[in-house]
Structure formats: structure tokens, C-alpha cells
Amino acid sequence: MKPFLGLISLIAVYALAQEPSDTEFNAMLQRSLRTEGIAVIQRMEQDPTQLFCSDHALISSPEGSKRAQEIQHSNFATITPPSDGVFIGDWKRGESIAQNGRGGTWSDSGKGVSGGGCYNCHQIDHKEIAYGNLGPSLWNYGKLRGYSKEVIQTTWNKLFNAKASQACSVMPRFGALHLLTEQQLQDLMGLLLDPRSPVNE
């Protein structure tokens, strides 16, 4: 009796979960979306990382964990150190970059610089109480981890391309996809890793 019922519910789930074909799905997207301002339709062309991270079933399979390693490797290869060799910028400018969530939408002009939107997802300076919690708290970031070369390198890598250490991290690839300038990344590094930054109070 029990296995039989199990089979029925399995069939029901299968009927619901039956995947549309790629052709059908892409045609649906094509007729549903259009370019508006800087948000061009070409944004729907996925790179291998996005393609992999959209496949919910694959990610959680053994094949998926193997694939995740490859994805991380290819993202790691995009990371370049600061051109002037300076990792730690101005924490004050870093704070305003972290506060600013503008950029990249069809209502943005695309002129001028974008923000990092860091407070959308992270607690950073605890004086800012309007912070999101999709990412971990970064309060006392440097104070807790120390200011070693390794910590500095790991943090730079994370900001530059979060997918190098976690294939399907929710964090955008700020350096690799040119969402922030090198100077902005250095300033965010300052916010997190300058001992004088209020984050490390």
C-alpha cells in the first residue's frame, strides 16, 4: 500500500516538475523581455557560471560538485591584483560605496560610477542599523581575522570574484564583471581591513 502511494505522489511530482525544453524556454524569454536603457536583452546570454548556477538539480548532484570546482577555477583565473600593488584604500570612501546600491538597472543612466550595495546584504559598520542579512556580518572584519597578507589576498579575491571560492555565491563578481572600479575595490578593502576603519573598532 505504502510504496504504491509513494509511486503515485512521485508521478504527480514528476508531472509538475517536467522541465520545458531549452528551445521552448528561450523562446518564452525572448518574447517576454526587451531592452530598456542600459538593461539590454543581451543580458540574458548566460556565461558558464550562470548556466551552471541556474540548474538547481545539477548543483546538488555529485556531478554538480565536480562541476562547481571547475567553475571556481575558471573564475579564479579572472582575478588580478591591484595595478599599483596597493590593496588598502580609503575606508571613508569605502563606507559610501558600501552604502550606495545604485547601478546596473534600466532606471540608471550607466554614466558615472555604481555603488557596491554592500549593506543590502551585510552588516558592516554596526552604527548602520539598516542592513540586510543575505550575507554574513562583516562587523569587526579585520579585528577578528587579523591583517595578514593571506587575509588581505583572500578578501581581495572575494570582492573581485566571489565565484572563485564558492561557485554559486549570491555575491556579484564586482571586479571580474567590472561592476566596481579598481579604486572602489581598494576603498572597500580599506573599510574592511584598515585597522582605523570604524568596522574594526
Next chain:
Amino acid sequence: MCLGLMLLSSSNPIFAQTSADDLTQYREMLINSNPADLYSAAGEEKWATPLGPNQVSLERCDLGLGAGKLEGAAARLPRYFRDTDRVQDLESRLMTCMSTLQGIPERTVIEAPFGSGPKKYMDEIVAYVASFSRGSAIEVRTDHPKEQAMYAMGKKAFYLQAGPYDFSCASCHSQDAKRIRLQELPNLTSHEGAAAAWGSWPAYRISNGQFWTMQHRLNDCLRQQRWPYPVYGSDLTIALSMYMAVNARGGVYQAPGLKR
């Protein structure tokens, strides 16, 4: 000083809690004067007023339960319609009625800016129709193969990552108790989250003083996702609605609601 610091750091989640409580209080205060009801009242009048080249009202519009039958109709959408041979949500179905009954081309509504002209007309009609489902159970089905296909399409679209920020709907809406800044994010993969979210739109938004239908809500989600622009009433928006509505099945349709 030390106590002050402790209070500050430990009070953050409490602050979020308080802001939700305040909203509940504000909602209760406005329970008999929800600004959405003004839209609904305007919609009632417009529903019965002849319009368009054909000078016909919407009173014979079939939202799935028969011509002019509004009781519980919104709580059963999206659904498959034989005459159009497609799955439609409330807004896209109303566009069909405007086009077939009144002779107003769908693109008149699709191309209009939000909040004025034909879109405002749509907002008011949506509020009116939704008010006939307030308090009833969300009963969106997947009996028809096209309804099943639409659900599957919506699920796939929900997890689709694209754009310069690599965002999908799932980036923000697949875990419990998450926030962007102080804005709470419903977990749309869970029944509870989907019911709370799907069941509360269309709604009047206190923060910007605007009435938003689910089409408008989705439009702004996709904007923040850094995606291209979703065509009003397009299959992508209906597929995502189908995904939410089916996950929400059995929950309470509370719209037209009141939002932060």
C-alpha cells in the same frame, strides 16, 4: 557605554521586528480605510462604464468562472482559458476582455507607463476584481497540461541567473527570514512564504503612495535583478506568477492589501 554598545548590536534584529510590528499596527489602524479600497471603488464604477471603440463595459468579461462572475475569480488565477488557448493572470485576462469586448488593443495597455492612463484604469479594475476574493482560499490548479507547463516554466525562470549581477529570483527569495536592508524577503519556494507574498498583491504601498498590481511588483523585482524589461502581461510574468500561486495554494487571498 558597554551596555549601550550591547544594546545597539543586539537591538538590530529587534529593530527589524519592531518595524514589522509597526506595520501590522498601521494596517490594523487602516483596516477600514485602506487606500486600496479607493482604487477598488473607482474600479467598480469603471467596470460598468462603456469604453473604447465598441462603447461596451467590462461587465460581460469572463475571468474563468463565467461572464461577469467575480466572486472568488482572482483567487483562482492564473488559469488556462480555452478561447485564447493560453494560461493568463488577472491583468492579461483583463487585457483580453478590453480587446475583445471594448475593442481596445492590448498594446494600448502594455505600452502605457505605470500609474497613469490605461495602466491606472487597469489598476482600478484589478483592485475591484481582487476585492471579490479577499478572504478566500488561493485555488490555483495545474490540471490542464498548459497549466503544468506554465508552472514548470515559472520554476525554471525562478532559478535562472542572468545579467551583470548574476541574480535570479532565487538569489533573494529562496530562504526564510532574509532581508535586503530592512525589507523582509518572502521565501517563495515555501508554502508559507509564497502564500504571504502572492496572497497580498495587488496592494497599496505606503512607502511610495502607489497602488501596485502583481505585474508592477514583478516589473520592479526584475529591474532590481538587473534584467531586461519584462513586457506587461508576458508569459515570463505569468509563469513566475503561476510558480508563486501554485506554491501558495490553500493560503488566504488577502488582496487588495496594504504594504510597507
